[in-house]
Amino acid sequence: MAKRSTVYDVAQAAGVSIATVSFTFRQPERVRAGTREAVLRAARELDYMPSASARGLARGRTGALGLFSYDLLLEEPADEPGGEEDFRTYPLYVDEVQRGFELECARRGQALLIGSDPRGEGEGVMDIVGRVDGLAVFPGARPAELLVPLARLLPVVAFATAADDGVLHHVRVDNRAGTRALVTHLARTHGIGDIGFVGETRMSDVAERFDGLRLAMADLGLRPPDGVLDPTPVGSAEPFPEVKRLHAGGALPRALVCASDQLALELMDVLDALGVAVPGDVAVTGFDGVVAGRLHRPTLTTVRQPMEAMGRLAVEILVAALEDPAAAPQRHRLPVRPLFRESCGCGRS
């Protein structure tokens, strides 16, 4: 690898000082034409590429924004023995939010740093924080409070996280309105009043979804469930024990509203194995609006989050915060949109 040339090399080749070289790149007009030509030509001939490290150090800014996931899905590359690809694992919710973040960064010519914490030690954040001017973070197993100290150092946007702090910027969706729309549809259109909720409510998003379901049922004069069903994580060994028990006892609700699309798809697998027809015997709904819900048969009724918009918004917030560090933290709650497809009993969409 050839040694990269520096301002010194360019300065020497152009017969000027390094200050002039540096100046030529940032304020080309304010340099005499002849000098400018000489500098630019020298730079081109020497393949001069400014060092972002040096520049960042001198300026006190890296010029990059960061996107961080605490626990990334790190599955080993699945073999594709011959069948179709498993699009249940991609693209997920986070992938689409990330895409919005990327598109907005690209539009603004912003460099984007993607980081994660594969070991789960929280040490990964430190690394990335040192590299960026602002950071957006997906919710993870670790409590969001860990982000608060970071927010004193740089602007931080938290996705889909409860907002009981006063320092983080927040980008969330209207989860309650989402499940409310689902419940209302199930009741009014399909005449279903016996609705259960599947999922675990430790994440604030899911808690809000469950809350929205209960509020909506109460408003409709229906009896809300006392609690959630099967608050076990996605992908557990013996999934949905409670649903199975209810089925065995013939006490399955007529509809199961799930905390996410992923969960709903897994649930439908289990129901299928039990010989329960969807939507005939029980209606199933998801939340997120990932593509897998359209590939599944029956197609999945769900609530679509504006993921691309969420990602873009995070970038906007960070850029604004960089320009005005004194501004108050922003809290956004974006609207969602129900998608009524086959799994609730509607016709194919």
Add this chain to the structure above:
Amino acid sequence: MAKRSTVYDVAQAAGVSIATVSFTFRQPERVRAGTREAVLRAARELDYMPSASARGLARGRTGALGLFSYDLLLEEPADEPGGEEDFRTYPLYVDEVQRGFELECARRGQALLIGSDPRGEGEGVMDIVGRVDGLAVFPGARPAELLVPLARLLPVVAFATAADDGVLHHVRVDNRAGTRALVTHLARTHGIGDIGFVGETRMSDVAERFDGLRLAMADLGLRPPDGVLDPTPVGSAEPFPEVKRLHAGGALPRALVCASDQLALELMDVLDALGVAVPGDVAVTGFDGVVAGRLHRPTLTTVRQPMEAMGRLAVEILVAALEDPAAAPQRHRLPVRPLFRESCGCGRS
């Protein structure tokens, strides 16, 4: 924003020199236990986050890998007036390769910088090159030769690009085998011998696909087309003029092999508008294996590229090149897999 604390602050708080602080972080065992504790505690209390800029400058390495696209799809966020999402635009081929790159970086705890050149001035590369230790680049409108000077400065992996240089690392797929499999299937299974190729062959990948088609047809004793049909870019105003002309003259081939899935989907729109049935009147195939091909009706027969593996491989190559800068450039050609679905006349898959 609070000023970030530095090694100096930590050193002072711990009552040691900055050298000891730095040393404590890199070789904890080689520092006396008491000193170590003091330093780590001070660092924690001060929320010390090392500056990647300073570190990179001192070490001569940024510790990040880069992924660059010359011309990113920068569509404005599409309104979603109420219908379903348009999954034709995401995830595309590049998105899935990028995902593989990300997963592999995450697995290795590597920081990943994503950059693009929205203005198309080539100036974006300079910015990102200064930030990374190694770079992978998607093919773009600009000739790959522009990458050669970069490769003298840092390891560069080119995706899906012709390899007539001696310096770039290459990650490609076996395009010829892909179209060969398609042609063989069309001929043997569906008895089709009249096959056209749609697409523009300026990109080496597409040229190879066309070449594979011609070779396969010749081997089968069929008469290969003299040239390609409609070498116009995706998304042009008046798409597929030649196909329309052939249809008007009643001379449409029995099968149209397209350069990509995107192109095939657009073509099917046009055929549909012309009243041409797929696969009844004409069989259509794509190339890539993106998810949109499964959502379309009829589902799209295509050739699947191992995109995740391609992304992962690029990371492996870069990491290896960083460890041994003297090693020769690597050239990989990964296998592809045909997926026979409805659009060629096969049953639903």
Add this chain to the structure above:
DNA sequence: TTGTAGGCGTTATCAG
């Protein structure tokens, strides 16, 4: 308009 010189936060090479 251009040059000089100091500083940005770490690392690494030495002595001690």
Add this chain to the structure above:
DNA sequence: CTGATAACGCCTACAA
């Protein structure tokens, strides 16, 4: 085992 101290490459007053 720890402490000075010189890079690292660029930016930016301040001078000339």
